[in-house]
Amino acid sequence: MAAISIRNLKFAYEKDNPVLDIPSLDISSGEKVFLFGPSGSGKTTLLGLMAGVLEGSSNLFSGDLNILDQNLAKLSVSQRDSFRGLHIGYIFQLFNLIPYLSVIENICLPCVINSKRRAKIKCDLNRAAEDLAIELGLKDFLHKPVLRLSVGQQQRVAVARALLGEPEILIADEPTSALDADHRQKFIELLFEQASRTRATLIFVSHDQSLAKSFDRNLSLNELNRVGAR
Amino acid sequence: MRKIIFLALFGFASVVNAHEQKAHVHGVAELSLAIEDKGGVIAFEAPSESIYGFEHAAKTPAEKKARDQAMDKLKNLGKILAFDATLGCKIQVDKIDAFVTDDDDDHGHSSHGDVHASFKVNCSKPLKNSEVSFSFSNAFSRLNTLKVQIIGDDKQSSVELKKGNGKIKL
Amino acid sequence: MWIFSLALKSIKNRKFITSLTILSIALSVGLFLSVEQIRRGARESFSNTISKTDLIVGTKGGSIQLLLYSVFHMGSATNNLLYKSYEKIKANPAIEWTIPYSLGDSHRGYRVVGTTEDFYKFYKFRQDKSVEFESGNSPSGIFDVAIGAEVAKNLNYQVGRKIILSHGISEGASIYDHGDKPFTITGVLKRTGTPIDRAIYITLEGMEAIHIDWQNGVPPSADEMIHPDKIKKQNLPIGQITAFLVRCKSRIEVLKLQREIDAFKGEPLMAIIPGVTLSELWRGIGYAEEALKAVSLLVIAVGFLGMLVSLYTTLNERRREMAILRAIGARPVDIIALLVFESGILSALGVLLGVIFVYAGLFIFQPILENSFNLYLPIQMLSNVELTYLLVIVGAGFLIGLIPALKAYRNALADGLSTKI
Numbered sequence: 001m002a003a004i005s006i007r008n009l010k011f012a013y014e015k016d017n018p019v020l021d022i023p024s025l026d027i028s029s030g031e032k033v034f035l036f037g038p039s040g041s042g043k044t045t046l047l048g049l050m051a052g053v054l055e056g057s058s059n060l061f062s063g064d065l066n067i068l069d070q071n072l073a074k075l076s077v078s079q080r081d082s083f084r085g086l087h088i089g090y091i092f093q094l095f096n097l098i099p100y101l102s103v104i105e106n107i108c109l110p111c112v113i114n115s116k117r118r119a120k121i122k123c124d125l126n127r128a129a130e131d132l133a134i135e136l137g138l139k140d141f142l143h144k145p146v147l148r149l150s151v152g153q154q155q156r157v158a159v160a161r162a163l164l165g166e167p168e169i170l171i172a173d174e175p176t177s178a179l180d181a182d183h184r185q186k187f188i189e190l191l192f193e194q195a196s197r198t199r200a201t202l203i204f205v206s207h208d209q210s211l212a213k214s215f216d217r218n219l220s221l222n223e224l225n226r227v228g229a230r
Numbered sequence: 231m232r233k234i235i236f237l238a239l240f241g242f243a244s245v246v247n248a249h250e251q252k253a254h255v256h257g258v259a260e261l262s263l264a265i266e267d268k269g270g271v272i273a274f275e276a277p278s279e280s281i282y283g284f285e286h287a288a289k290t291p292a293e294k295k296a297r298d299q300a301m302d303k304l305k306n307l308g309k310i311l312a313f314d315a316t317l318g319c320k321i322q323v324d325k326i327d328a329f330v331t332d333d334d335d336d337h338g339h340s341s342h343g344d345v346h347a348s349f350k351v352n353c354s355k356p357l358k359n360s361e362v363s364f365s366f367s368n369a370f371s372r373l374n375t376l377k378v379q380i381i382g383d384d385k386q387s388s389v390e391l392k393k394g395n396g397k398i399k400l
Numbered sequence: 401m402w403i404f405s406l407a408l409k410s411i412k413n414r415k416f417i418t419s420l421t422i423l424s425i426a427l428s429v430g431l432f433l434s435v436e437q438i439r440r441g442a443r444e445s446f447s448n449t450i451s452k453t454d455l456i457v458g459t460k461g462g463s464i465q466l467l468l469y470s471v472f473h474m475g476s477a478t479n480n481l482l483y484k485s486y487e488k489i490k491a492n493p494a495i496e497w498t499i500p501y502s503l504g505d506s507h508r509g510y511r512v513v514g515t516t517e518d519f520y521k522f523y524k525f526r527q528d529k530s531v532e533f534e535s536g537n538s539p540s541g542i543f544d545v546a547i548g549a550e551v552a553k554n555l556n557y558q559v560g561r562k563i564i565l566s567h568g569i570s571e572g573a574s575i576y577d578h579g580d581k582p583f584t585i586t587g588v589l590k591r592t593g594t595p596i597d598r599a600i601y602i603t604l605e606g607m608e609a610i611h612i613d614w615q616n617g618v619p620p621s622a623d624e625m626i627h628p629d630k631i632k633k634q635n636l637p638i639g640q641i642t643a644f645l646v647r648c649k650s651r652i653e654v655l656k657l658q659r660e661i662d663a664f665k666g667e668p669l670m671a672i673i674p675g676v677t678l679s680e681l682w683r684g685i686g687y688a689e690e691a692l693k694a695v696s697l698l699v700i701a702v703g704f705l706g707m708l709v710s711l712y713t714t715l716n717e718r719r720r721e722m723a724i725l726r727a728i729g730a731r732p733v734d735i736i737a738l739l740v741f742e743s744g745i746l747s748a749l750g751v752l753l754g755v756i757f758v759y760a761g762l763f764i765f766q767p768i769l770e771n772s773f774n775l776y777l778p779i780q781m782l783s784n785v786e787l788t789y790l791l792v793i794v795g796a797g798f799l800i801g802l803i804p805a806l807k808a809y810r811n812a813l814a815d816g817l818s819t820k821i
Binding site: 266 | 451452454527528651654656657673674675676677678679680683787819
């Protein structure tokens with residue numbers, strides 16, 4: 001099964017100013033992909049489209065974008081939101097957490113919002129979240145306000161949140177750029193470990209090519225995207 | 231503080247009294263309704279100007295006609311003052327004076343003229359807690375306000391009806 | 401319901417600013433409700449003070465003044481009427497009973513009322529309640545006195561104690577005391593929740609007796625003074641009273657009797673229907689009440705404006721939060737709901753706290769109002785009108801949340817998953 005399949009995807013924020021033009025891209029299930037691109041190459045736009053947050057009206061969007069064999073363009077707005085909530089775990093570069101919730105509440109939130117994702121967890125939600133957090137070395141922080149955590153700890157909470165409920169696709173948008181080299185390596189190892197455990201497809205985006213070596217596949221957005229090549 | 235309350239109350243008191251003193255205010259009529267069990271009396275007072283358009287004894291045939299038409303409307307008070315139909319009330323004219331001048335007028339200028347009327351009410355059921363509806367504007371279009379006083383055994387009140395229309399609970 | 405609990409946690413997170421917002425709404429709602437409560441309470445307490453009285457008769461003057469000094473012991477009469485006139489009117493066959501009042505003296509700030517046995521027999525308040533005695537019985541001798549419950553409590557007086565009345569009405573010590581003619585308390589009245597509690601009752605003869613040897617409003621010198629032992633009821637003709645209450649045998653007679661009294665030949669008299677005069681008083685005060693109500697509604701609007709400002713200014717810092725919520729599957733309408741809930745919760749809490757303020761205030765100020773203004777404010781449930789107002793206020797709070805919510809909605813759509821702040 002293909003996790004992501006793109007054919008002739010074209011996207012623009014405004015007419016006559018295309019941002020993306022990707023003839024073909026396939027990512028198979030369980031793959032760990034390193035997506036490389038300098039800033040301005042359309043990374044964030046591509047991720048937004050994959051996650052179903054960006055909506056192109058017909059003249060700004062064309063082509064096929066299939067996630068888990070589902071053509072996103074065929075879904076309504078709220079169906080896309082629900083699809084994302086169920087199938088995708090998303091990790092930001094920084095400030096991943098809702099500041100007024102505790103660590104455990106942050107981890108549980110996607111499952112609270114999406115009842116189908118909640119249903120995938122067989123045992124008690126809090127219990128599952130705690131187990132996962134302990135596995136990620138967050139034992140001492142479970143009920144702390146998130147603002148007391150270091151950046152590295154916050155990113156680990158973000159991983160736990162993205163993983164809970166075992167979504168099929170993990171998208172990490174420059175998750176290590178705020179970490180120092182030592183933590184960066186550890187973080188990637190942890191992410192791999194967890195992705196392998198849940199057999200999730202990992203799409204890891206960065207402008208830092210030094211991280212590329214451990215991934216199954218490296219993709220350069222500049223090469224994929226005909227807009228960037230021009 | 232206590233003084234302020236008094237001053238305020240008395241301030242209002244004098245304001246209210248200013249137009250309460252046996253008022254002869256054009257456009258304002260007063261109607262008192264006293265009820266006891268199944269009966270009642272109605273007293274009505276209004277400046278003649280507000281009832282038939284002029285304030286002197288009717289002289290010309292046109293004036294007499296206007297006055298008599300207005301008095302006919304008063305005689306049929308039941309058409310503009312309706313008790314609850316289930317009470318079976320009958321309104322009877324006691325006395326109607328088309329033009330009463332105020333002898334006590336010490337302002338020097340020509341005296342005011344009022345219409346005075348009184349009625350008797352007899353019903354087959356007690357009037358207490360029933361509703362009376364007024365539609366005076368149909369008959370007396372010059373009327374701006376009808377001040378209604380209700381005098382009952384355990385309820386006394388005064389209500390101002392705009393244009394003489396509205397409902398009052400007894 | 402996750403949005404609701406998220407909204408609650410978000411509010412809790414910004415404790416300082418949200419508690420200020422809630423407090424400002426609470427204070428404005430409290431102000432609004434107090435105006436309503438005092439208005440309703442004052443009306444009820446006033447109209448509960450006198451029942452079954454068809455007419456109050458006094459000398460010609462302001463009808464509201466007559467009502468206030470005779471029934472509510474506020475202000476004072478300018479003229480007395482002749483006892484002869486009273487007796488003449490009393491003889492009218494349409495009349496069932498009368499209660500004469502002779503006013504003008506006081507004891508330590510409490511009004512002294514000269515009256516007869518008829519007061520204890522006929523006076524009605526709160527529809528059909530009569531005056532009753534807590535201890536002792538009604539004054540019968542010239543120098544006997546019965547006191548209201550509040551007087552007894554505040555001055556710690558019991559039956560048997562001798563007190564000295566003062567000439568005129570004053571709060572503290574008066575210039576002229578009737579020190580030569582002490583009175584003995586023979587009865588203490590039961591609490592009524594009306595101005596009766598704050599009055600002192602003597603006989604009409606007693607009122608005459610303390611002024612018997614006065615000349616031109618000045619107390620007698622020592623040698624002109626008449627000793628109380630020499631004063632006997634039978635040689636005490638009553639010259640004047642201040643006002644009297646009338647009950648007709650039938651309501652049908654009231655209007656006719658009122659006209660007759662207004663046209664009384666002996667002296668200029670006036671008869672008022674207490675309930676009607678009260679209605680007129682309320683109508684006069686009504687404009688001020690409406691103005692006060694408008695002001696308090698404006699204050700509520702200001703409270704809401706404060707809430708709007710505080711929600712709106714945080715929106716920029718919260719763009720990040722909205723992007724996270726979107727990323728984990730929240731719909732744009734969830735973002736709207738979150739902010740609408742936040743402002744709704746704030747207004748509901750504000751209204752709730754406002755209601756608590758009002759009842760706490762009523763509990764604290766009720767005795768003070770009663771003591772200082774003769775105003776007995778009953779502590780009662782919110783009326784339907786008030787409840788409707790409160791619901792509308794909470795509803796308005798939700799609606800106001802739509803303004804920042806729509807802004808956040810637009811932000812969220814524009815930002816998507818953008819990590820820029």
